[in-house]
Every structure is written in structure tokens, then in C-alpha cells.
Amino acid sequence: MMPSGQIPVANPLLDSMRHEAVIRAAMGRVLTSGDYILGPEVLAFEQEFATWLGVDHCIGVASGTDAVALALRSCGVQPGDEVITVSLTAVATVAAIQQIGAVPVFADIDPLTRCINPSLLPLLVSDRTKAIVPVHLYGQPAPMPDIMRIAAQYGLWVVEDCAQAHGAAIANQKVGSFGHAAAFSFYPTKNLGALGDGGAVVTSLTDVADTCRALRQYGWQERFISSLPGINSRLDELQAAILRIKLPFLTDDNHKRNLIAAQYRSALHGTDITTPPLIANTAHAMHLFVVECPQRDKFRKFLLEHQIATALHYPQAVHQQPAYRGCIRGGENLPITETLTQRIVTLPLFPSLPESSVTKICAALEAWRYREQ
Numbered sequence: 001m002m003p004s005g006q007i008p009v010a011n012p013l014l015d016s017m018r019h020e021a022v023i024r025a026a027m028g029r030v031l032t033s034g035d036y037i038l039g040p041e042v043l044a045f046e047q048e049f050a051t052w053l054g055v056d057h058c059i060g061v062a063s064g065t066d067a068v069a070l071a072l073r074s075c076g077v078q079p080g081d082e083v084i085t086v087s088l089t090a091v092a093t094v095a096a097i098q099q100i101g102a103v104p105v106f107a108d109i110d111p112l113t114r115c116i117n118p119s120l121l122p123l124l125v126s127d128r129t130k131a132i133v134p135v136h137l138y139g140q141p142a143p144m145p146d147i148m149r150i151a152a153q154y155g156l157w158v159v160e161d162c163a164q165a166h167g168a169a170i171a172n173q174k175v176g177s178f179g180h181a182a183a184f185s186f187y188p189t190k191n192l193g194a195l196g197d198g199g200a201v202v203t204s205l206t207d208v209a210d211t212c213r214a215l216r217q218y219g220w221q222e223r224f225i226s227s228l229p230g231i232n233s234r235l236d237e238l239q240a241a242i243l244r245i246k247l248p249f250l251t252d253d254n255h256k257r258n259l260i261a262a263q264y265r266s267a268l269h270g271t272d273i274t275t276p277p278l279i280a281n282t283a284h285a286m287h288l289f290v291v292e293c294p295q296r297d298k299f300r301k302f303l304l305e306h307q308i309a310t311a312l313h314y315p316q317a318v319h320q321q322p323a324y325r326g327c328i329r330g331g332e333n334l335p336i337t338e339t340l341t342q343r344i345v346t347l348p349l350f351p352s353l354p355e356s357s358v359t360k361i362c363a364a365l366e367a368w369r370y371r372e373q
């Protein structure tokens with residue numbers, strides 16, 4: 001529970017309460033429909049989200065983690081196959097690769113984008129490599145054209161992890177539409193958040209979509225007949241109905257996020273703090289505003305004294321965490337990832353963050369410049 005008066009890093013309650021009346025009405029509609037799982041709301045949401053992204057197919061699943069796992073399986077990744085990804089990500093990316101028995105391999109990141117560095121990929125490809133999972137970290141698009149070019153050269157599949165990047169784009173093309181498939185999360189704090197768990201696989205490859213649709217429900221292509229060994233990972237009607245309410249506001253919400261980010265940028269201009277890059281021709285979804293700070297602990301304490309919460313995304317990269325330490329190829333050579341994890345701090349940023357809070361945060365950021373050293 002956030003101490004009262006403190007500005008939180010995210011506030012899914014406030015973001016959702018903007019739609020309270022319509023959400024309550026939609027819940028009532030689902031209640032009386034008698035259809036609770038994979039019904040008309042899910043079908044409609046899948047079509048609306050696919051159209052919004054510019055892809056042919058969307059398959060609603062139970063979480064973003066399952067979406068990564070199911071997308072990989074649908075692309076034919078098998079137990080024992082290697083999948084190259086990053087260590088500076090939510091542990092879910094790596095857990096999803098391992099969930100299907102595949103083997104994660106870590107590539108270091110580009111210090112500017114903080115996403116996978118495509119030039120390192122050829123050094124990591126082995127004869128077991130089957131796929132790449134670039135993560136659009138914090139809402140910053142990974143360099144998809146370069147990644148797709150290298151993937152084509154080595155015959156690899158690409159599954160984009162878009163859990164933090166709904167609406168991020170390169171040259172007006174939304175992320176999720178570059179790879180062979182992509183995974184989204186609708187965890188409540190995401191740019192498009194449900195009121196529970198939810199996720200989606202998107203693709204424009206019909207075979208991949210058909211396989212994924214079967215895999216999410218026991219491998220059924222026909223009811224009660226499993227043609228593949230699948231799992232249960234279905235999106236429910238309540239979450240889909242809520243996502244349908246929020247989707248039309250997503251572009252505007254991302255714009256609001258970017259406006260707040262611009263104010264933080266100018267407040268921090270000329271300080272010792274590095275703000276997320278503005279990269280030409282890319283739209284940042286600004287899921288998280290993550291700065292880099294040489295005196296991170298002092299900076300966090302300073303903000304806390306001004307009643308401003310901060311977070312670390314992530315306090316440890318995946319290869320540094322007890323479950324993964326020393327077990328993942330590539331983990332021994334991630335200097336940029338390791339430097340960054342010492343410096344990153346996440347500031348509060350969500351679409352319903354009140355103007356008065358933004359002003360208070362900017363004042364504190366400006367005051368950091370004049371602190372007593």
C-alpha cells in the first residue's frame with residue numbers, strides 16, 4: 001500500500017476509474033450473457049486489436065508470459081532449441097522460453113535503445129538457435145528492421161515481446177507487426193491493461209495463428225479432439241470486454257505519457273541524469289520513464305523526501321538472479337546490461353497522473369540540480 005500523499009510509480013486504479021461506468025456496464029453485460037470464456041467479447045477484441053496493430057490475427061491468451069511461450073511454440077520452437085533474448089527484461093520473457101523447454105541465450109543491449117544489440121546476434125547463433133525474442137523495453141522499439149534482416153540471414157524466427165510497448169512504432173509501423181509473431185501482456189499496469197491477467201499473440205502468418213489458436217485450448221482444432229498437445233491459456237470475456245473499452249483510448253493515453261515524459265526531460269536537462277533517448281522515426285510507448293543516474297540511491301532518497309515513489313526495472317538483470325545465475329549462455333558477457341542495472345531508476349508515469357503531481361515531480365527534479373552535494 002502506497003503511503004498517502006506519496007505519488008506512486010503507476011496507478012491502475014486511477015487509470016481504470018476513468019472508465020468506471022462503462023466498465024461496470026460491460027461487467028453486467030458479460031454476467032448476463034452466460035458466455036464467460038472465449039466468447040463474443042474475446043472474438044471482437046481480437047479483431048479490434050489486430051486491426052489497431054495492423055496484423056491479420058490476434059489470439060487472446062491468459063497472460064503475456066503464456067503469449068511469449070505460445071508464440072514461440074506456434075513458430076515451431078521445440079524443447080532444446082535455443083532462443084536469443086536479453087537479460088534486462090521482466091523475468092517473464094525468460095520464464096516463457098523455459099516453459100516450453102527451449103533454452104534462453106543472452107545478448108547484450110545497445111546502450112542507447114536499451115534493447116537487444118543486433119550486431120551481437122551473429123556471435124551468439126549456434127546450430128541449435130531457432131528464434132530471437134527482442135523485447136521493446138520500457139516502450140522503446142527494438143531496431144526491428146536490423147533484427148529481421150539478421151534473422152532472415154540465419155533462418156531464425158522472431159517473436160517480439162511487446163508486453164511494454166502497445167502502440168510503439170518505427171516509421172509509423174507498430175511493433176508487433178515486424179516479427180513472425182509477437183506477444184502482448186494486458187497486466188493491469190500495462191499501457192493497455194485489464195483488471196486481471198491477460199495476453200495476446202499476434203501474427204500475420206495464418207499457419208502460426210491456427211497453431212496458436214489450437215495450442216491455447218488443449219490443442220483442439222475440433223472441440224474435445226486434441227490434434228496437438230496444448231495447454232489451457234484462454235482470455236476470458238470480462239477481461240476482453242474491459243480491453244475493448246480501453247483500446248480506443250490507447251493512442252491518446254500514449255500521447256499523454258509522452259507529454260509527461262517531455263516535461264521530465266526538460267526538468268532534467270543539464271543534470272547528471274540521462275533521460276530515455278528521442279530516436280528519429282520511432283514512437284516510444286513510454287510505458288516506463290527510466291532514467292540513468294550515477295548516484296541512484298541518493299536520487300531515490302531525495303525524491304522520496306519529496307513524497308515521490310520510484311522503482312527499479314529491474315533491480316537485477318535476469319542472469320544475476322539466483323534462479324538463473326551462471327546457467328545461461330551469454331550471461332558471462334553482458335557489460336552494458338550490468339552497468340545499466342546499477343544506474344536505472346523509474347519515475348512515476350501513467351496517463352491519469354494529475355497535472356499537480358507532474359508539476360511537483362518536475363519541481364523536485366529541478367531541485368536535484370541544486371542539492372547540497
Ligand SMILES: Cc1ncc(COP(=O)(O)O)c(C=O)c1O
Nearest residue numbers: 063064065090092093163185187
Ligand atoms: C517484457 C515483459 N515480457 C513479458 C511479460 C509477462 O506478462 P504477464 O505478466 O502478463 O505474464 C511482462 C510483464 O511484466 C513484461 O514486462
